[in-house]
Amino acid sequence: MTHRSKIALFSIVGQAAVFFPLYRTVRQATDAGIPLEAQISLWAAFFLKLLGLSVAVMVVGTILLQALLQIRSKESVFTVTDERDRLIEAQAVRNFCYVFCFGFFFGMLLVVLGQPASLLFHVLAFSYLAAGIALYLSYIFHYERGY
Numbered sequence: 802m803t804h805r806s807k808i809a810l811f812s813i814v815g816q817a818a819v820f821f822p823l824y825r826t827v828r829q830a831t832d833a834g835i836p837l838e839a840q841i842s843l844w845a846a847f848f849l850k851l852l853g854l855s856v857a858v859m860v861v862g863t864i865l866l867q868a869l870l871q872i873r874s875k876e877s878v879f880t881v882t883d884e885r886d887r888l889i890e891a892q893a894v895r896n897f898c899y900v901f902c903f904g905f906f907f908g909m910l911l912v913v914l915g916q917p918a919s920l921l922f923h924v925l926a927f928s929y930l931a932a933g934i935a936l937y938l939s940y941i942f943h944y945e946r947g948y
Contacts, residue, residue: 802945804870809940811866815858816933823851825925837918844922851929893939900935904928 802810827847832839908924 804867806944807870807936808866809864809944811862812859813937814935814938815862816855816930819854819858820851820926820930823847823854829921840919840922843885845924847922847926848929851926855933856903889940889943892943893936897932897936901928901932904931 827843830843835843843869904924905928908921908928910925912918912921
């Protein structure tokens, strides 16, 4: 398994470790029967915390994992980023956007079909998680495939 694949695998685990505790707390708060305006405020705080903590966990985790891999293998973890790496990154980001856009439009469709507006936020939260997993699985797939 390549170094970049190991970092992507760690990122999937880190993203899930950040997502589920935050989601559980906001789910408990919104299940208490509070009005929609207050739920919107809770969901906004959830998404801001999710983005901030995700970035922080990924940066710190990537640095620690790179250091550990470099100590373990006694060689440089990353070489120069070339065209293949940029192509893999573009394909992974494309997959992220596809999954998140599908989730966004699915959530909007549910609201149009008469589902409660609060369901939109649940769909957006899980589409963000699924899109992040699709991003890192794309990295793993393309780096392990080798081209």
